[in-house]
Amino acid sequence: MLDKNGIAKRIAKEVKDGYYVNLGIGIPTLVANFVRDDIDVEFQSENGILGMGPFPVEGEEDADLINAGKQTITALPGASFFDSATSFAMIRGRHVDLTILGAMEVAENGDIANWKIPGKMVKGMGGAMDLVASAENIIVAMMHTNRAGESKLLKRCTLPLTGVGCVTKIVTNLAVLEVTSNGFLLKERAPGVSVEEIQNATEGKLHIESDVPEMEL
Amino acid sequence: MINKSVSNVKTALKGVENSMTFMLGGFGLCGIPENAIEELVRLGVSDITCISNNAGVDDFGLGLLLQKHQIKKMIASYVGENKEFERQMLSGEMEVELVPQGTLAQRCQAAQGGFPAFYTPAGYGTEVAEGKESRSFNGKMYILEEAFKADFSFVKAWKGDEAGNLIFKGTARNFNPCMCGSANITVAEVEELVPAGELDPNQIHVPGIFVQRIFQGTAYEKRIEQRTVRQRN
Numbered sequence: 399m400l401d402k403n404g405i406a407k408r409i410a411k412e413v414k415d416g417y418y419v420n421l422g423i424g425i426p427t428l429v430a431n432f433v434r435d436d437i438d439v440e441f442q443s444e445n446g447i448l449g450m451g452p453f454p455v456e457g458e459e460d461a462d463l464i465n466a467g468k469q470t471i472t473a474l475p476g477a478s479f480f481d482s483a484t485s486f487a488m489i490r491g492r493h494v495d496l497t498i499l500g501a502m503e504v505a506e507n508g509d510i511a512n513w514k515i516p517g518k519m520v521k522g523m524g525g526a527m528d529l530v531a532s533a534e535n536i537i538v539a540m541m542h543t544n545r546a547g548e549s550k551l552l553k554r555c556t557l558p559l560t561g562v563g564c565v566t567k568i569v570t571n572l573a574v575l576e577v578t579s580n581g582f583l584l585k586e587r588a589p590g591v592s593v594e595e596i597q598n599a600t601e602g603k604l605h606i607e608s609d610v611p612e613m614e615l
Numbered sequence: 616m617i618n619k620s621v622s623n624v625k626t627a628l629k630g631v632e633n634s635m636t637f638m639l640g641g642f643g644l645c646g647i648p649e650n651a652i653e654e655l656v657r658l659g660v661s662d663i664t665c666i667s668n669n670a671g672v673d674d675f676g677l678g679l680l681l682q683k684h685q686i687k688k689m690i691a692s693y694v695g696e697n698k699e700f701e702r703q704m705l706s707g708e709m710e711v712e713l714v715p716q717g718t719l720a721q722r723c724q725a726a727q728g729g730f731p732a733f734y735t736p737a738g739y740g741t742e743v744a745e746g747k748e749s750r751s752f753n754g755k756m757y758i759l760e761e762a763f764k765a766d767f768s769f770v771k772a773w774k775g776d777e778a779g780n781l782i783f784k785g786t787a788r789n790f791n792p793c794m795c796g797s798a799n800i801t802v803a804e805v806e807e808l809v810p811a812g813e814l815d816p817n818q819i820h821v822p823g824i825f826v827q828r829i830f831q832g833t834a835y836e837k838r839i840e841q842r843t844v845r846q847r848n
Contacts, residue, residue, distance in 0.1 A: 444716065445642040446786045453845040461645065461837035462773075462785035468643040468696075468840040479785055481792040481820075482642070482668070483724040486717030490735065509740075520704065520713075521695030527743060528717030531736035562740030 400571045400588045400613075405539050407432045407615050409498055409569050412537060413439055420444065420489065420529060422499030423467045425539040429498055440476070442494055444485050444525040449477025466525065486525070490532045497533040499526060501540050501565075503555045506602035508565045508577040510538065511557035523560060530561030542570035542599045549601035551575070551582055572596050574613060580605045586613045616811045619779035619829045624654045627802045627828045628767075633660050634687075635766040638723060638794040639667040639677065643696070643840045646787030647676050650804045650832040651769035656683060664688040666763055668719060668790055670700045675838050684708070690763075692716035696840065715743060718760050720790060725762035726797035727825065732761045765798035771832070772821070775805035776814050779823030788820065796825030804832040 400408065406428035413419055413429065415437035421427050430452075433439055441450040443465040450465060451472035459470040473479075488494050503511040510530055513523040530536060543549055551568065568575045573596045574586040581603030584596060587610050597604055621627045628651065637655075641647030655663075656679050665686050671678035680686050681699050688710040694700050703709040714722070715737040725733055734757035738744050748759040770791040773784035781803055783791060795801050808831035823829075 443786075445645070446789050453843040455847040456844045459839060459842055459844060460785060461839050462787040464643065464645050464786055464840070466642075468645070469843040470839060470841065471843075473785075479783070479788055481788050482716070482720035482790045483793045486720055490717055490737070520701070520711075522691060522693035522713045523715050523738075523743075524693040525716035527715035527741065528735075528737040531739060532717075559741045 399591055403428055404588070404615065405569050405571060408574065408613055409537055409539055410434070412567070413437070413496065415439070417495040418442055418448065418488070418493065419496045419498065420494050422526070424500045426498040426500060427467065429539070442485070442488060443471070444489065446480050446482060446485050447473060447477060449474045451477070486528050489525070489528055492532060492534055494533065496535045496537065497529045498537045498539055499529060501538045501550065503550050503552055503557055504538055504565050504568055505552050505555045506577070506581040508563040509555045510560050510565050511555040512560050514558045516558065526560050530564045533564075536565050536567070538565050538568045540568070540570055542572040542596070549599055551600045551602045553602045572599055578605065583607070584610050586611055588613055589615070616778050617823070618777050619823060619826055620777040620808060621828050621830050623830060624650045624804070624832070627651070627804070627830045628654050628658065630800065631655070631658060631660055631767060634662045635660070636664040636666065636764065638763065638765045638768040638798050639665060640770040640789065640791035640794050641676065642668050642786065642789035644672065644676050644838050646771050646783070646789050646791055647671070648769040648771040648804050649835055651802060652676065652679055655685070656680060659683070659685070661685050662687040664690065666690045666723070666765060668692050668716065670694045670697050672696050672840065673699050675836070688712065690714060690719070692719050720793050722760055722763045723790065723793040723797045726764065727793065727795065730762055732759050734758065735760055763797065766800070768794040768798035768801040770794050770801065770803050772803055772805045774807045774809065774814065775803055775829050776809050776811050776823070777829070778811045779803065779826030779829050780814055780819045781805070781821040781826065782814060782818060783820050792821045795821045800827045801825060802827070803829045805829060806832060806835060
């Protein structure tokens with residue numbers, strides 16, 4: 399079974415040379431730490447930067463330089479700043495190659511819910527609805543089950559939707575799965591995790607082809 | 616040169632009244648019009664509608680207007696950092712419209728550029744789409760979103776000149792340029808106001824035509840919401 403860093407490490411393998419990538423808050427942010435350093439990738443943060451770098455060293459924090467999670471960051475050589483409308487033109491216009499974000503629920507038809515729990519949590523969707531409605535290549539990073547042990551990979555989402563039929567790939571602490579017309583296709587198992595364990599943790603239709611390899615990290 | 620400069624925040628906010636709709640720039644606490652917000656608190660205008668990506672934190676930014684119960688309606692994309700906001704929303708004291716962030720930016724931009732509405736895929740099939748026209752283009756579904764209408768836009772820039780031209784710094788740019796010229800009156804506050812001719816026209820981010828009043832702000836706190844650092848090595 400993977401921890402959060404393990405999930406991020408596996409997703410980092412999906413990041414290819416020449417990609418512009420938008421990382422969501424939480425596990426997705428960790429992906430930047432594991433991207434191979436022999437490829438050229440630029441990270442976009444939707445509040446208005448391309449070429450986002452690591453956190454600043456202490457004493458060099460700049461209130462005018464943050465990411466979408468409101469954390470202080472740095473700008474790498476070749477970086478650019480822009481306004482919010484331009485930022486979402488990059489996203490809506492499919493200029494960003496890969497979007498990685500978290501989710502509360504994903505359904506076997508590719509629906510995603512990650513912005514609201516009625517009566518409990520209403521924080522808003524931020525840029526998530528624009529991202530999932532626009533991106534061609536969306537990877538969801540999340541735990542396979544919630545804190546109560548219930549599956550987050552469902553037949554149908556129960557929470558208010560963020561987007562419909564948009565998720566293509568999911569990486570959890572247990573598995574790598576793809577969304578197909580035949581349900582969740584199990585592509586890889588996390589180290590030490592059996593197909594049975596994944597089956598038990600998946601409420602939606604799990605499609606299993608003969609041999610499911612263990613992830614290489 | 617048409618001179619847009621005014622001497623202080625009081626003059627800049629002349630004409631602000633109860634029940635008006637305001638756009639306020641900023642992302643989190645980054646690039647917010649601190650001086651204008653402080654003056655709105657001092658003026659005590661009530662029943663206002665605020666269009667802004669976020670709602671500040673409990674004791675800074677738009678949180679200051681929330682404390683005084685001046686906001687009747689908030690239009691934002693993300694409001695997760697503010698407990699008082701959540702309380703007023705859940706108790707029904709304040710009306711809230713949550714808008715996808717790119718749609719929020721574009722509804723400002725559309726107002727600036729004279730577009731009454733536009734189609735976007737964001738929110739299709741979700742509760743954001745309820746009551747809105749939807750339409751297919753090239754096999755993909757979109758919903759119709761309308762431009763905002765506002766009485767005042769309050770924006771913050773790094774540098775500006777007397778002609779109202781603006782230059783932003785870092786990610787403090789965010790929603791500010793989209794809100795310039797998107798309301799009846801745009802008020803820009805800047806950290807440094809210079810005479811016309813001192814800024815390089817090649818480097819201007821927002822041309823002065825979109826700004827009606829500009830003033831040099833004072834005592835910027837520029838609070839950092841999440842101070843994250845790495846080890847020096």
